[in-house]
Every structure is written in C-alpha cells, then in structure tokens.
Amino acid sequence: MSLPFYVAPEQQMKDRAEFARKGISRGRSVVVLRYRDGIAFVAENPSHTLHKVSEIYDRIGFAAVGRYNEFENLRIAGIQYADLRGYSYDRRDVTGRGLANQYAQQLGAAFSSGIDKPFEVELSVAELGQTADQDQIFRIGFDGTIFDEPGFTVIGGAAETLHAAIGKSFAADADLGDAVKLASAGFSDGVALEVAVLDRTRTQVRTFRRVGTVELNQLLGNH
Amino acid sequence: MENSGTVELTSSFSHYAARVAxxxxxxxxxxxxxxxxxxxxxxxxxxxxxxxxxxxxxxTMGNIIAQRDIEKVFTADEYTIIGIAGVAGIAIELVRLFQVELQHYEKVEGLPLSLDGKANRLGALVRSNLSQAMAGLAVIPMLAGWDLQRQQGRIFSYDATGGRYEETGFHAIGSGAAFARGSLKKTHRPELGEEEAIAAAIRSLYDAADDDSATGGPDLARKIFPVVMSASHQGVRQLTSDQVAAITTRVLEML
Known part of the structure; x- marks a missing residue:
C-alpha cells in the first residue's frame, strides 16, 4: 500500500479555498437588500425555472450562487429543517439565524473534511423582522464563514465590485423599484432578472412573493 | 439537517419526518x-x-360537553379547506401535518399539488392512522377545495382505511351527519349561490343539532356560531363571526 503524500494543512486549505472560489467566480451574482417594505432578492438569471432565490419559511428567504445541484440540495435541506422545526415547536420558533447556522455548519464541515469536496456555493439567508430594524441578512461563504450584513449583501462572481457600487447609494428606505434598479445596475446588460421579496405589507403568514415579469417591467419603468 | 452533501429528494414532509424525527x-x-x-x-x-x-x-367526551367553541374546519392551503370529525387531539394533529405537507411540497417543487394530489395525500395520512382507528381513536376528514385546473369546487370524503371518495353536491361527516345530509338533501341545489349554500349548510347543522346530542347548535347567548369557510377562484375565505351570525339569524327566522 502506498502512503499518500504529505500536504501541509495550510496548503490543503489554500487549495480547497482556491478550488471553491474558482467555481463560484464563474457564477452570476445575487444581491439581497433591504427596502422600505421588506427585503428584496435580485438575481441575474437567464432561466425562468431554475431559481436562485427561494422561499424557505414564512419570513425566511434563500439565495444562492455557484453549482446548481449543490445549492438546490442545500435549499431543500433548509426547507426540511425549517418545516420540521415549525411542526415540532411553533411557526414562530423558526429563525433565520438558526437556519444560517445550520448552513454554516454544513458548509464548514465539508470544507475542512479531508474526504468531501468543498461546496462551490455561496448562500444568503434573509429573515424579515416584525419591524424593519429586526430584519436580518446573512451571508454564508463556501467555507462556512458567516456574516451578519447590516443593509445589503452581494454573493457571486462580481461580489466585491457590486458591493462597492451599491454601498455608495444604498438606502434602506428606498421603494422596491429603486432598490431593484440599484441592485441590477451593475449586472451585465440583457440578462433576465429574477426578483423576489419578503414583503412586510402582505397580510398572509407567508411573506415571500416572486415579482413577475409584468410587475418587474413596471418597477424598472420599461413598458 | 443532513450532514452530507446529499439530501434525500422527497417532496413529502411526512416521509421526511418519519425518517429523521x-x-x-x-x-x-x-x-x-x-x-x-x-x-x-x-x-x-x-x-x-x-x-x-x-x-x-x-x-364531547361521553355524555359530557368537553368544549363549546372548538374549531374543526381549517384552511389547508390557499385553495383547500379541511374539516375533521373524530378524536379531537389526533384530528388537529392530522390537520397540522397535512398543512405542512402541502406547503412543504409547494416550496420544494416550486408549484402546488393538484387538488387530486392533495386528496390522495390526505388519504395516505388517514391510512397511516388505521391502527389507532381500530383501537377506537378514529379520525375522518373531509376535503373541499377549488380545482384550479377544472375551475370548479370539489368535495372529497374518506373512510378510516384512507379510502377517498369524491362527492357530488354535498356531504356531511361526524355523529350528526345522517341528519345533516337529510336536511341538505331537501335544501341543496347545484345552482345555489354562495350565500344560499352557506345558509343551507348552517340549516343542516341546525337540523343535526336538533336530533344529535353531540352536535352543538348556534349558541345565541354566548355568540358561538359555526365555523364557515368558502373556496372559490379567489381562494379560501373564512366568514367572520358577525357574518355567520347574520346568516344564522335569517335561517332561524325562516324555520
């Protein structure tokens, strides 16, 4: 039996990080930002059916970039986690923080394990608070690092450039149209947008709502 | 949450819960x-x-009235209503499970189940309670909803083994069902409008309460009225207590 070559842990982590980063940088970006009536998810997505943004629970939304099969699995795992928790305890006991922690654990475990391939995904979990100051947006990196973002976050290939551009004119009390315009300003031209919101003005328990093409065109002012 | 990269790809919440919890x-x-x-x-x-x-x-609990204001009719999702007769504790748990089941499927798959799919799932949930039913803890649901594909309202009844039967026109379940059905047989016509159908339903509950000690009639002193829900292309709406009170009063005046 041949012994495996020794690889220093620093080098191993570096290699794995580079591998994951390369996978993610090829993907298009998603912006998650607060606006006057809630939280908006704005994604560059040429497909109308393979979503990057999804509902997890009554007040929790999910956005992801990277390998579709990986984040689709994570999305379903998140729905299972949330539904089981809400069914076992109460609907109010399902929190965005709890879900973000679960994702961080899972991504972190895969990243540092010597056997699994690290996930080539970056996630964002957002929870709509009862009031605007209780809104929460989390970003979870491929290695399980977790960030609590104050007003908005960007995940995906061009995250840094977009983050800097949006940071200049971000306002948490902008209306939905302005928020979508700001978020998509840095996207490449001509790519279809996927937009969804956690809407505080909704009377239903489930606050997640997809913004359809007609409404989106109205918001963007092209008729 | 699973600790590996793969998730068992089931859209059924009850299958998932049976496996992990x-x-x-x-x-x-x-x-x-x-x-x-x-x-x-x-x-x-x-x-x-x-x-x-x-x-x-x-x-009821034997000959005792256990609760005067229990609710046994619920919204299952945006377009379906579930009503349930039998052992209250298990019934309410079954409703909760069914609600999560429908929502779970919708979130995972990105679109809701068809009305027939919902009716079949409910049959499977009732069947899983069969051993309890044999021990005397039976629950029997009834499902009513707006079928988005067929553009019509439909009613499904069940037996304790999970058998699913589509009903035409009207149906009743529970201890006073025979009397309620007899009443609806005389008052229900397919061409009724919404408010007339609600009046016929309230009238049938009144008739059931008249002859069945386990069915409660409208309680005017405490202002406790039946729970009434309606499903149409606009979705499910529950009538407010005041709306039900107004229709009940009219029905009682016509007696």
Whole structure:
C-alpha cells in the first residue's frame, strides 16, 4: 500500500479555498437588500425555472450562487429543517439565524473534511423582522464563514465590485423599484432578472412573493 | 439537517419526518378512546362557482360537553379547506401535518399539488392512522377545495382505511351527519349561490343539532356560531363571526 503524500494543512486549505472560489467566480451574482417594505432578492438569471432565490419559511428567504445541484440540495435541506422545526415547536420558533447556522455548519464541515469536496456555493439567508430594524441578512461563504450584513449583501462572481457600487447609494428606505434598479445596475446588460421579496405589507403568514415579469417591467419603468 | 452533501429528494414532509424525527408524528396508542374529546358534525356543499364547508363547535367526551367553541374546519392551503370529525387531539394533529405537507411540497417543487394530489395525500395520512382507528381513536376528514385546473369546487370524503371518495353536491361527516345530509338533501341545489349554500349548510347543522346530542347548535347567548369557510377562484375565505351570525339569524327566522 502506498502512503499518500504529505500536504501541509495550510496548503490543503489554500487549495480547497482556491478550488471553491474558482467555481463560484464563474457564477452570476445575487444581491439581497433591504427596502422600505421588506427585503428584496435580485438575481441575474437567464432561466425562468431554475431559481436562485427561494422561499424557505414564512419570513425566511434563500439565495444562492455557484453549482446548481449543490445549492438546490442545500435549499431543500433548509426547507426540511425549517418545516420540521415549525411542526415540532411553533411557526414562530423558526429563525433565520438558526437556519444560517445550520448552513454554516454544513458548509464548514465539508470544507475542512479531508474526504468531501468543498461546496462551490455561496448562500444568503434573509429573515424579515416584525419591524424593519429586526430584519436580518446573512451571508454564508463556501467555507462556512458567516456574516451578519447590516443593509445589503452581494454573493457571486462580481461580489466585491457590486458591493462597492451599491454601498455608495444604498438606502434602506428606498421603494422596491429603486432598490431593484440599484441592485441590477451593475449586472451585465440583457440578462433576465429574477426578483423576489419578503414583503412586510402582505397580510398572509407567508411573506415571500416572486415579482413577475409584468410587475418587474413596471418597477424598472420599461413598458 | 443532513450532514452530507446529499439530501434525500422527497417532496413529502411526512416521509421526511418519519425518517429523521418519528417521535414528532402522531403515534399509535391502543387505549384512551373514552378519555379523548370527540369532534362532531362537518358539512360541505358546492355552489355555482365554489364550495363551502361548515362545522359545529361542540366536542364531547361521553355524555359530557368537553368544549363549546372548538374549531374543526381549517384552511389547508390557499385553495383547500379541511374539516375533521373524530378524536379531537389526533384530528388537529392530522390537520397540522397535512398543512405542512402541502406547503412543504409547494416550496420544494416550486408549484402546488393538484387538488387530486392533495386528496390522495390526505388519504395516505388517514391510512397511516388505521391502527389507532381500530383501537377506537378514529379520525375522518373531509376535503373541499377549488380545482384550479377544472375551475370548479370539489368535495372529497374518506373512510378510516384512507379510502377517498369524491362527492357530488354535498356531504356531511361526524355523529350528526345522517341528519345533516337529510336536511341538505331537501335544501341543496347545484345552482345555489354562495350565500344560499352557506345558509343551507348552517340549516343542516341546525337540523343535526336538533336530533344529535353531540352536535352543538348556534349558541345565541354566548355568540358561538359555526365555523364557515368558502373556496372559490379567489381562494379560501373564512366568514367572520358577525357574518355567520347574520346568516344564522335569517335561517332561524325562516324555520
């Protein structure tokens, strides 16, 4: 039996990080930002059916970039986690923080394990608070690092450039149209947008709502 | 949450829960039938462009009235209503499970189940309670909803083995069902409007309460009226207590 070559842990982590980063940088970006009536998810997505943004629970939304099969699995795992928790305890006991922690654990475990391939995904979990100051947006990196973002976050290939551009004119009390315009300003031209919101003005328990093409065109002012 | 990169790709919440957290699901017990409160009569009636469901508010435990204002009719999702008769504790748990089941499927798959799919799932959930039903802890649901594909209201009834039967026009379940059905037989016509169908349903509950001690009639002193819901292309709406009170008063005046 041949012994495996020794690889220093620093080098191993570096290699794995580079591998994951390369996978993610090829993907298009998603912006998650607060606006006057809630939280908006704005994604560059040429497909109308393979979503990057999804509902997890009554007040929790999910956005992801990277390998579709990986984040689709994570999305379903998140729905299972949330539904089981809400069914076992109460609907109010399902929190965005709890879900973000679960994702961080899972991504972190895969990243540092010597056997699994690290996930080539970056996630964002957002929870709509009862009031605007209780809104929460989390970003979870491929290695399980977790960030609590104050007003908005960007995940995906061009995250840094977009983050800097949006940071200049971000306002948490902008209306939905302005928020979508700001978020998509840095996207490449001509790519279809996927937009969804956690809407505080909704009377239903489930606050997640997809913004359809007609409404989106109205918001963007092209008729 | 699973700790590996793969998730079992099931859209069914109850399958998932049975695998990872079986203790959270209703469990078979073989005693206690006489200790548990029973919910009683539920009626459903179709009208020209929708379907209504109404339930009385009484739960009994032997010859004792266990609760005067229990609710036995619920929204299952945006377009479906579920009413349930039998052992109240298990019934309410079954409703909760069914609600999560429908929502879970919708979130995972990105689109809701068809009305037939919902009706079949409910049959499977009832079947999983069969061993309890044999021990006297039976629950029997009734499902009514707006079928988005067919653009009509439909009613489904069940037996304790999970058998699913589509009903035409109207149906009733629970201890006072025979009397309620007899009443609806005389008052229900397929061309009724929504408000007339609601009145017929309330009238049938009144008739059931007249002859069945386990069914509660309208309680004017305490202002406790049946729970009434209606499903149409606009979705499910529950009538407010005041709206039901107004229709009940009219029905009583016509007697």
């Amino acid at each position: 079986p203790e959270s699901l209703p469990k078979p017990t073989d005693t206690g039938a006489e200790l548990a409160p029973h919910g009683t009569t539920i009626v459903a009636a179709a009208f020209t462009n929708g379907v209504v469901m109404a339930g009385d508010r009484r739960a």
